[in-house]
Structures are given as structure tokens and as C-alpha cells.
Amino acid sequence: MSTSLRDQVLDGYAQGRSIRExxxxxxxxxxxxxATLLNHGVALRRxxxxxxRSASASVTELAALLLAAxxxxxxxxxxAGALAEMSQSKLSKLENGLLAPHVDDxxxxxxxxxxxxxxxxxxxxxxxAGSLERRRRVLLHHVGKDLLPAxxxxxxxxxxxxxxxxxxxxxxxxxxxxxxxxxxxxxTETALRSPRVPLERIRxxxxxxxxxxxxxxxxxxxxxxxxxxxxxxxxxxxxxxSTGVVVATRSEEVxxxxxxxREVSRHADFTSSHVGxxxxxxxxxxx
Numbered sequence: 001m002s003t004s005l006r007d008q009v010l011d012g013y014a015q016g017r018s019i020r021e022x023x024x025x026x027x028x029x030x031x032x033x034x035a036t037l038l039n040h041g042v043a044l045r046r047x048x049x050x051x052x053r054s055a056s057a058s059v060t061e062l063a064a065l066l067l068a069a070x071x072x073x074x075x076x077x078x079x080a081g082a083l084a085e086m087s088q089s090k091l092s093k094l095e096n097g098l099l100a101p102h103v104d105d106x107x108x109x110x111x112x113x114x115x116x117x118x119x120x121x122x123x124x125x126x127x128x129a130g131s132l133e134r135r136r137r138v139l140l141h142h143v144g145k146d147l148l149p150a151x152x153x154x155x156x157x158x159x160x161x162x163x164x165x166x167x168x169x170x171x172x173x174x175x176x177x178x179x180x181x182x183x184x185x186x187x188t189e190t191a192l193r194s195p196r197v198p199l200e201r202i203r204x205x206x207x208x209x210x211x212x213x214x215x216x217x218x219x220x221x222x223x224x225x226x227x228x229x230x231x232x233x234x235x236x237x238x239x240x241x242s243t244g245v246v247v248a249t250r251s252e253e254v255x256x257x258x259x260x261x262r263e264v265s266r267h268a269d270f271t272s273s274h275v276g277x278x279x280x281x282x283x284x285x286x287x
Contacts, residue, residue, distance in 0.1 A: 027227025214268030
């Protein structure tokens with residue numbers, strides 16, 4: 001199971017989120033999210049209030065449809081629950097908007113009530129919207145734990161690890177480099193000025209010829225994403241957000257992060273008085 005950045009953007013925009021909200025959610029810049037939508041043929045909305053309903057509004061509408069359909073069928077809550085293989089308590093929560101139903105539950109109830117095809121399709125559509133919202137939350141909050149072993153396996157076999165540091169240094173930028181592998185770390189000057197920079201661990205790596213360090217000056221004319229990331233070869237990209245970890249394994253998404261890393265690297269200072277260690281970093285770190 002992998003998190004698709006493309007799907008998050010397309011699904012989120014279809015649900016009414018703004019481009020700016022999606023940029024914050026995925027850790028990508030506004031322009032990157034906008035380009036993704038345009039590249040997939042999405043007609044952009046005008047700025048302002050979204051015409052799309054929120055997830056809670058969808059639950060409310062679906063609850064009203066379910067209640068009306070049961071009333072029209074003449075069934076009691078106990079009868080409908082028995083036919084749909086769910087408890088009367090659960091059915092009551094669905095009809096009062098206290099529980100977002102799964103698509104299968106909605107299909108069962110629609111069959112029990114023998115609703116018109118148009119009403120059934122609308123019910124399913126609303127249930128699917130709620131399902132997409134739940135999936136987004138699961139991916140953002142729990143995918144890191146689920147994919148940790150897979151990430152570790154890729155990390156241990158990667159030949160080139162590229163890191164973009166915008167805030168805290170990820171562990172991949174601080175591990176000793178395996179024989180035959182390369183580590184390319186590009187960090188912003190702002191990140192390096194942070195008092196939380198692990199200077200001692202970084203100094204241990206600075207003489208390693210397999211490690212390249214680049215610093216993006218504050219004045220560099222480059223657009224940065226909203227979050228840093230780690231790319232393992234061309235197989236996997238890992239982005240750590242405040243809401244969780246996004247792991248991308250689709251080739252198009254990994255290539256996208258590779259292009260970002262190459263672009264910011266062109267604006268980074270790799271000059272060094274030590275092998276593979278920027279003189280600019282030594283200046284910032286007080287050496």
C-alpha cells in the first residue's frame with residue numbers, strides 16, 4: 001500500500017479543498033499542486049468559497065436520504081436493520097448523521113428500501129465522498145507505521161539517497177553511509193541556522209567522500225516545497241509532515257521529487273574547504 005500524492009491532490013480538490021489547503025496537506029508548493037491539477041485536465045475553480053459540499057455536509061445529506069427512504073418503505077428501524085444485517089443502533093446513528101456509513105452499508109440499505117436508481121446513485125456518491133475523507137486521514141496519520149519496514153528495506157539497499165532539508169534533519173541525512181552508496185544532502189540556510197541542528201553528528205560525516213553537502217542561500221531565487229523529503233534511488237520518496245508521513249512509490253511521483261531535488265541543487269552551494277562539506281556550512285556552524 002502506498003500513498004499517491006496525485007490521488008490526494010485530485011481527490012482533495014474534487015471534495016472542495018483549495019489549492020493552498022492541498023499544498024499544506026501534501027507538503028508541496030502552491031504551483032506544484034496547481035500544475036498537477038492542470039496536467040490531469042482538471043478545470044480549476046475560481047478563487048472564493050467552494051461550491052462543493054464539505055464531508056460533514058455530505059454525511060448530513062446522506063442521513064436525510066436514508067431516513068426518508070426508510071420512511072417511504074414503511075419499515076421500522078428494527079426491520080430495516082435486520083434486512084441490512086446491521087443493528088438498529090447503528091442504523092439510527094446513520095440516519096441522524098452521527099456515523100459516516102461505508103459504501104457497502106449504503107448499497108444494502110438502498111436494496112432493502114428499493115429506492116429509485118437516481119436516489120441510490122446519489123447515496124453511493126455521498127458515501128464514497130466520506131470514504132475518501134477517511135482514507136486521506138488514515139494515509140496521513142498511519143501510513144508511516146504501516147510502511148516503516150518497507151521504507152527501511154529500501155533505505156538499506158538504495159545506491160543514492162537524496163535529502164532535502166527545510167526544517168529538522170531526517171535520520172537518513174545523519175546515518176553512516178553504506179559502502180558503495182552515496183548521500184546527497186541539500187539544506188536551506190534557514191534550516192542550518194536552527195539551534196536544533198545536530199552539528200556533532202554532521203561533523204562525523206563531513207570527511208566522507210560518499211557524502212555531498214549543499215546549502216541553499218537565503219537569497220537563492222528558487223521556489224521550495226512546503227516540506228523536505230528523502231528520495232531513495234528512483235524507487236521511493238518519503239515526506240514527513242506534522243500530520244504524519246507520506247510515502248510515494250509510483251514512478252511519476254518519485255520522479256517529481258527527484259526533479260525538485262535537482263532543481264534546488266542547482267541553486268545550492270557545494271563549494272568546500274573540506275571534502276564534500278560546504279565552506280558555507282562551516283561559516284554558519286561557527287567553525
